[in-house]
Amino acid sequence: MDLVANAAPAAPAGAPAVPGNRGIWVGILCELSEFALMFLAWAWFRHVHPDDFHAGPAMLNAGSGIANTVVMLTSGYLAVRAVLAIRRDDAIAARNWLIATLFGGLAFLLIKAFEFRWNVEHGVVGTGNSFVAMYYYLTFNHLVHVVWGCLGLIWAILRAQFGAYSAADHEGLEAAVLYWHATDLAWIVIFPLLYVLH
Amino acid sequence: MTNIDENRATIVWLGLLVLTLGSAWLGEGALPAGLTAAVVALIVGVKGMLVIRHYMGLGEPGSRLRLAMRLYFVVVPVLILVAAAPGA
Numbered sequence: 001m002d003l004v005a006n007a008a009p010a011a012p013a014g015a016p017a018v019p020g021n022r023g024i025w026v027g028i029l030c031e032l033s034e035f036a037l038m039f040l041a042w043a044w045f046r047h048v049h050p051d052d053f054h055a056g057p058a059m060l061n062a063g064s065g066i067a068n069t070v071v072m073l074t075s076g077y078l079a080v081r082a083v084l085a086i087r088r089d090d091a092i093a094a095r096n097w098l099i100a101t102l103f104g105g106l107a108f109l110l111i112k113a114f115e116f117r118w119n120v121e122h123g124v125v126g127t128g129n130s131f132v133a134m135y136y137y138l139t140f141n142h143l144v145h146v147v148w149g150c151l152g153l154i155w156a157i158l159r160a161q162f163g164a165y166s167a168a169d170h171e172g173l174e175a176a177v178l179y180w181h182a183t184d185l186a187w188i189v190i191f192p193l194l195y196v197l198h
Numbered sequence: 199m200t201n202i203d204e205n206r207a208t209i210v211w212l213g214l215l216v217l218t219l220g221s222a223w224l225g226e227g228a229l230p231a232g233l234t235a236a237v238v239a240l241i242v243g244v245k246g247m248l249v250i251r252h253y254m255g256l257g258e259p260g261s262r263l264r265l266a267m268r269l270y271f272v273v274v275p276v277l278i279l280v281a282a283a284p285g286a
Contacts, residue, residue, distance in 0.1 A: 018263060019255040025263060032270055039274060043281035062225060069218045077211035080253050084204060181254050188245045189274055191218070192238045196225035197282045 024175035028182040031145060035186045038141065042134050042193055049130040054198050056131030059124050064115035065195035068108055069187065075104025076184040079153075079177040086160075089167035095160035098153055098173070101180065105150040112143055135194050142190055145183045152176040202252055210252045217241050235282035239275035246271030 018025060046053040082097035119125070126133040156176040159165060165173050202210075221241050224234045247268065251257050256264040 017258070029266070036270070036274070039277060043277055046281050057225060062222070066218070066222045070215060073211065073214045073218065076249065076253055077207060077214075080202070080207045080211075081204065084202070084207065178254055181249055184253075185246055185249055185271075188249070189242055189278075192221050192225075192242060192278070196221050196238055197235065197278070198225075198227065198231065 020175040020178045021171050024178050028179060031179075031182055032186065034141070035138075035189070038134075038138055039189060039193070042138070045130040045134055052129050052131040056129075056135070057195050057198055059122075059132065060135065060195055061115050061118045061122075062195050064111055064118070065191055068111050068115075069191045071104050071107045071111065072184045072187045075101045075108070076181055078104060079180050083170075083174060083177055086165050086170040086173055087167055091160055091163060091165055094165060094170075094173065095157055098157045098160060098176075101177075102150060102153045102157065105146055105153065105180075108146055109143070109150075112139065138190050138194065142183070142186055145186065149176075149180045149183045152179050202255075206252065210248055214245055214248060217245050231282070231284045235279055238282070239279040242278060243271050243275040246274075 078097055078101040082094045082101060085091075085093035085097055124132055124135075126136045153176055156165075156173045159172060221238060224237055227234075229237065250264070250267045250271065254267070256267055258264065
């Protein structure tokens with residue numbers, strides 16, 4: 001285990017420790033299962049309406065998709081730095097890295113807002129086109145998870161501000177960061193499905 | 199059990215960015231559709247494994263959680279490969 005060895009809850013002897021806490025992993029596995037069903041739906045509708053999907057990516061603002069991917073990966077990196085800082089018992093640095101991570105999340109939301117506005121101006125609406133409908137279902141759903149992730153980060157920032165985390169106890173910070181990474185994982189799949197594969 | 203440090207975290211981040219830009223380049227139609235699907239599926243798998251291993255800390259052998267997460271990033275790329283292959 002790379003990042004979270006120090007804060008894992010006690011595990012049975014010989015069993016691998018769980019990063020963060022068990023509760024956040026229930027949330028992460030539910031989130032990824034939900035997206036897995038949507039990826040299956042993407043494959044099905046691509047099979048049923050191939051013309052929509054072959055032409056679909058060219059209808060989108062690819063620059064926004066690339067920018068959002070870079071932002072998500074960068075904010076994930078900043079979140080890693082927050083965990084590394086708290087493991088050094090540097091709570092102030094950890095808080096600052098979390099704030100930087102949150103700015104990444106907010107940048108993602110701003111880019112998405114720009115992209116949706118661009119879509120409307122260019123007639124990219126979900127009626128009558130399977131690809132565009134899939135695009136909105138996937139991206140709106142992911143957007144909801146980004147908002148949840150941002151709320152979790154805000155909570156962790158506030159807790160860090162008030163001295164709740166230390167090198168010995170930072171399970172909550174790790175849980176917020178793990179959820180953020182899970183949201184990043186979902187986007188890693190969504191990006192090529194919508195913006196790359198013609 | 200290994201510990202990631204700042205340098206390795208930075209290298210992983212840069213690697214993820216390079217893979218993303220590689221995906222974007224494929225979106226320009228630089229390669230035949232079948233090859234594009236294969237490379238995209240590979241990139242998705244590699245990016246997922248990097249995040250799971252280095253950022254989420256699931257690197258310990260014997261972990262069912264690690265197995266489940268890794269399996270996800272095997273099954274989803276296979277789905278991409280099957281769904282996006284020419285004639286699919």
